[in-house]
Amino acid sequence: EAGVVQSPRYKIIEKKQPVAFWCNPISGHNTLYWYLQNLGQGPELLIRYENEEAVDDSQLPKDRFSAERLKGVDSTLKIQPAELGDSAVYLCASSPGGFETDTQYFGPGTRLTVL
Amino acid sequence: SQQGEEDPQALSIQEGENATMNCSYKTSINNLQWYRQNSGRGLVHLILIRSNEREKHSGRLRVTLDTSKKSSSLLITASRAADTASYFCATEGTGFQKLVFGTGTRLLVSP
Numbered sequence: 001e002a003g004v005v006q007s008p009r010y011k012i013i014e015k016k017q018p019v020a021f022w023c024n025p026i027s028g029h030n031t032l033y034w035y036l037q038n039l040g041q042g043p044e045l046l047i048r049y050e051n052e053e054a055v056d057d058s059q060l061p062k063d064r065f066s067a068e069r070l071k072g073v074d075s076t077l078k079i080q081p082a083e084l085g086d087s088a089v090y091l092c093a094s095s096p097g098g099f100e101t102d103t104q105y106f107g108p109g110t111r112l113t114v115l
Numbered sequence: 116s117q118q119g120e121e122d123p124q125a126l127s128i129q130e131g132e133n134a135t136m137n138c139s140y141k142t143s144i145n146n147l148q149w150y151r152q153n154s155g156r157g158l159v160h161l162i163l164i165r166s167n168e169r170e171k172h173s174g175r176l177r178v179t180l181d182t183s184k185k186s187s188s189l190l191i192t193a194s195r196a197a198d199t200a201s202y203f204c205a206t207e208g209t210g211f212q213k214l215v216f217g218t219g220t221r222l223l224v225s226p
Binding site: 004041044045048056091103104105106108 | 148150158160213215216218219
C-alpha cells in the first residue's frame with residue numbers, strides 16, 4: 001500500500017513569492033490534515049478535511065494561507081505571499097475517517113525555506 | 116499551541132539499554148498516541164492508549180497512562196541504534212479528533 005505522497009520535498013523561495021504544496025493521501029482515507037512543524041517542535045495542525053469539507057481551519061492564517069481538497073482526494077496548500085517566518089516543514093497526513101479514533105499516517109513533508 | 120511536554124528533551128544511551136520518555140498534558144483526553152520521527156523523515160505512529168487504559172505493550176514498547184496526573188510514559192526496552200529518532204506524544208482531546216503534539220524527546224542510541 002502506498003503511503004501519503006507529498007511534493008515537492010524541498011522548496012526554496014524568496015519572501016513575497018507564492019508557493020504551493022501538494023498532497024496525495026492514502027487511497028480510501030477520507031480525512032486529510034495539513035500540519036506545520038517548526039524546527040525542534042512538534043507538528044501543529046493547520047487544517048483538517050473530512051472528504052472535501054474543511055472542518056477545522058481555526059489555526060490556518062487565512063490572510064496568506066489557503067487550502068483546497070477537490071473531489072475529496074488530493075489537496076493543495078498555498079502560501080501567498082510567503083514570509084521569512086513561514087520557513088518550516090509542512091506535513092500532510094491522512095486517516096480513514098469516521099467516528100472511531102484514527103491513527104494518522106504522515107507523509108515525508110515539504111521543507112520550505114524562505115529567503 | 117503545544118499541549119504535551121516531553122521530558123527529557125534529549126536522551127543519550129547505549130545500545131541494549133532501556134529508554135524512558137515522559138509526557139505531561141493539560142486537558143482531558145480521549146487517547147494519547149506516541150509517534151517517532153527519524154531525521155528528515157515523516158512521523159510514524161507507534162502506539163495508541165485510550166483514556167480508560169493504564170498500560171499497553173507493542174513489541175519492545177511499553178506505554179503507561181495516568182489520567183489523574185495527566186501524564187504518560189514510553190519505555191523502549193533493549194534499545195537499538197535504529198531507535199535513534201525524536202519521539203512525540205500527541206493527545207486527542209475529548210469531543211473532537213484534533214491531535215495536539217508535544218515538543219518531543221530526541222533519543223540518541225549509540226552502538
